[in-house]
Amino acid sequence: xxxxxxxxxxxxxxxxxxxxxxxxxxxxxxxxxxxxxxxxxxxxxxxxxxxxxxxxxxxxxxxxxxxxxxxxxxxxxxxxxxxxxxxxxxxxxxxxxxxxxxxxxxxxxxxxxxxxxxxxxxxxxxxxxxxxxxxxxxxxxxxxxxxxxxxxxxxxxxxxxxxxxxxxxxxxxxxxxxxxxxxxxxxxxxxxxxxxxxxxxxxxxxxxxxxxxxxxxxxxxxxxxxxxxxxxxxxxxxxxxxxxxxxxxxxxxxxxxxxxxxxxxxxxxxxxxxxxxxxxxxxxxxxxxxxxxxxxxxxxxxxxxxxxxxxxxxxxxxxxxxxxxxxxxxxxxxxxxxxxxxxxxxxxxxxxxxxxxxxxxxxxxxxx
Amino acid sequence: xxxxxxxxxxxxxxxxxxxxxxxxxxxxxxxxxxxxxxxxxxxxxxxxxxxxxxxxxxxxxxxxxxxxxxxxxxxxxxxxxxxxxxxxxxxxxxxxxxxxxxxxxxxxxxxxxxxxxxxxxxxxxxxxxxxxxxxxxxxxxxxxxxxxxxxxxxxxxxxxxxxxxxxxxxxxxxxxxxxxxxxxxxxxxxxxxxxxxxxxxxxxxxxxxxxxxxxxxxxxxxxxxxxxxxxxxxxxxxxxxxxxxxxxxxxxxxxxxxxxxxxxxxxxxxxxxxx
Numbered sequence: 001x002x003x004x005x006x007x008x009x010x011x012x013x014x015x016x017x018x019x020x021x022x023x024x025x026x027x028x029x030x031x032x033x034x035x036x037x038x039x040x041x042x043x044x045x046x047x048x049x050x051x052x053x054x055x056x057x058x059x060x061x062x063x064x065x066x067x068x069x070x071x072x073x074x075x076x077x078x079x080x081x082x083x084x085x086x087x088x089x090x091x092x093x094x095x096x097x098x099x100x101x102x103x104x105x106x107x108x109x110x111x112x113x114x115x116x117x118x119x120x121x122x123x124x125x126x127x128x129x130x131x132x133x134x135x136x137x138x139x140x141x142x143x144x145x146x147x148x149x150x151x152x153x154x155x156x157x158x159x160x161x162x163x164x165x166x167x168x169x170x171x172x173x174x175x176x177x178x179x180x181x182x183x184x185x186x187x188x189x190x191x192x193x194x195x196x197x198x199x200x201x202x203x204x205x206x207x208x209x210x211x212x213x214x215x216x217x218x219x220x221x222x223x224x225x226x227x228x229x230x231x232x233x234x235x236x237x238x239x240x241x242x243x244x245x246x247x248x249x250x251x252x253x254x255x256x257x258x259x260x261x262x263x264x265x266x267x268x269x270x271x272x273x274x275x276x277x278x279x280x281x282x283x284x285x286x287x288x289x290x291x292x293x294x295x296x297x298x299x300x301x302x303x304x305x306x307x308x309x310x311x312x313x314x315x316x317x318x319x320x321x322x323x324x325x326x327x328x329x330x331x332x333x334x335x336x337x338x339x340x341x342x343x344x345x346x347x348x349x350x351x352x353x354x355x356x357x358x359x360x361x362x363x364x365x366x367x368x
Numbered sequence: 369x370x371x372x373x374x375x376x377x378x379x380x381x382x383x384x385x386x387x388x389x390x391x392x393x394x395x396x397x398x399x400x401x402x403x404x405x406x407x408x409x410x411x412x413x414x415x416x417x418x419x420x421x422x423x424x425x426x427x428x429x430x431x432x433x434x435x436x437x438x439x440x441x442x443x444x445x446x447x448x449x450x451x452x453x454x455x456x457x458x459x460x461x462x463x464x465x466x467x468x469x470x471x472x473x474x475x476x477x478x479x480x481x482x483x484x485x486x487x488x489x490x491x492x493x494x495x496x497x498x499x500x501x502x503x504x505x506x507x508x509x510x511x512x513x514x515x516x517x518x519x520x521x522x523x524x525x526x527x528x529x530x531x532x533x534x535x536x537x538x539x540x541x542x543x544x545x546x547x548x549x550x551x552x553x554x555x556x557x558x559x560x561x562x563x564x565x566x567x568x569x570x571x572x573x574x575x576x577x578x579x580x581x582x583x584x585x586x587x588x589x590x591x592x593x594x595x596x597x598x599x600x601x602x603x604x605x606x607x608x609x610x611x612x613x614x615x616x617x618x619x620x621x622x623x624x625x626x627x628x629x630x631x632x633x634x635x636x637x638x639x640x641x642x643x
Contacts, residue, residue, distance in 0.1 A: 083534065086537075087540075088559065102546055
């Protein structure tokens with residue numbers, strides 16, 4: 001149970017800069033999810049916290065104390081490796097007992113812990129198998145179990161559910177969350193699956209190319225993405241982006257493209273004028289797009305190109321002259337039966353706008 | 369029906385061919401074993417006798433000769449040099465495999481080059497060296513020389529095996545709270561057991577078979593079995609029956625050891641997958 005603080009961490013493998021100026025804090029007892037596309041340095045962050053990789057610059061604080069000089073074994077960290085790293089010459093039971101031997105735990109306690117984990121991970125009939133005799137999903141559970149049998153100060157979980165089937169994955173992520181909350185062990189959890197990330201996280205760290213793009217609660221990251229990358233990464237289908245010109249006519253401000261133009265409210269108009277920019281990028285999530293079968297106020301026409309029915313919703317691909325966009329709508333909220341080639345009217349409501357500066361790619365705020 | 373006869377024929381042909389090849393390779397061995405049970409006369413009868421009344425006289429003679437003492441020398445020297453080579457070989461190989469060492473490629477090549485030397489080129493210097501050390505005709509001298517060959521061989525073979533172990537396994541063990549020495553002992557070493565078995569067999573065979581150095585550095589006390597065997601060919605003639613019996617006895621330790629580590633050996637040759 002300790003606080004983890006990274007300050008300006010830089011890591012290089014040869015000439016490749018893998019982590020650049022990474023700083024964030026994981027408060028004591030909370031669960032932090034690091035997410036980002038593959039190869040963005042998520043695993044390296046875990047390795048730095050564990051002490052397996054030494055950063056070139058920057059400092060790791062555990063419980064407020066500098067920790068770079070502390071060896072991995074003394075940091076009291078349990079890690080679940082993405083590559084499992086199971087001991088092939090030991091059975092499942094021995095794999096789990098191995099870290100407990102090092103801690104010199106009493107045999108009764110050891111048996112109790114192993115039994116708990118066995119039940120939790122549904123491994124009852126597999127305890128005496130060797131890792132080589134298990135399927136990928138089972139091996140992954142053994143790897144997770146080897147972290148969960150311990151009661152360390154920090155859990156580091158690297159894609160702990162990546163190889164499991166969908167049903168087990170949902171079950172396990174709830175279990176991990178439950179254990180973590182009951183024991184209050186500070187946890188850093190790496191996943192590229194943003195649904196999983198949002199489901200378990202207290203705080204999310206979104207990374208790209210070795211840089212931290214945003215740190216915040218899952219809600220913040222979804223509702224107020226700090227930049228274009230985060231906006232595009234979080235949410236499926238991906239957020240729609242439009243590069244728009246800012247035009248002024250008769251004291252009214254419009255955001256315009258060749259396909260449509262949007263009237264801007266006075267609040268936004270002020271903010272945009274103050275910046276003196278000519279262009280802006282508008283982002284709008286597919287689930288925030290409004291569709292009408294008839295012309296509506298402030299809506300522009302588009303054609304339905306592709307219809308993908310999901311369980312209780314549709315995912316539409318629409319085109320309006322040069323631009324195409326996606327919309328996700330609940331089936332019962334749609335008041336007409338869609339068909340391919342149909343003309344519809346699209347409205348972007350201002351509450352759901354995400355505006356970004358095209359140069360810095362940063363989010364624009366009304367106030368600032 | 370047709371298909372079945374076809375596959376039957378194919379199997380028979382396969383069996384005959386493999387059996388033929390095996391026999392061709394086993395024939396000298398068979399010949400030696402048969403000869404060891406024949407009398408002096410029977411050995412040279414033409415055509416050779418395949419059915420005869422076996423005699424144990426050759427074995428009786430050998431068991432009461434110097435050969436048993438020489439065999440003991442051989443086994444002692446081979447066992448010690450193999451053991452020493454495994455200990456130093458595994459430690460050195462692990463070091464090269466896991467720690468960044470400046471110029472490690474060059475050092476490794478230098479180590480291998482020790483083995484490339486033709487023994488005939490170094491045997492005279494060795495003789496002079498051991499003479500001035502006063503180690504001529506001692507087991508220690510042979511152990512030292514064999515270690516030179518065996519350690520460099522062990523390092524190369526075992527480095528390959530250590531390289532195969534994913535580094536994450538050792539990192540996991542370190543995070544589990546084990547010291548580097550414990551990680552080596554409890555995780556890395558058990559995982560290269562097939563490699564250790566393979567190396568041990570090769571070292572053992574190499575040391576047991578070595579002839580040239582043993583011939584040069586020994587005279588009486590430290591004579592090894594191959595040298596002793598050669599010395600059974602005297603100017604009074606060659607007693608093939610006794611030589612055969614000695615050869616058969618000489619084979620037994622290697623065969624027994626091989627059977628002992630058979631399972632490890634098979635895994636070693638197929639480089640068992642680890643993950």
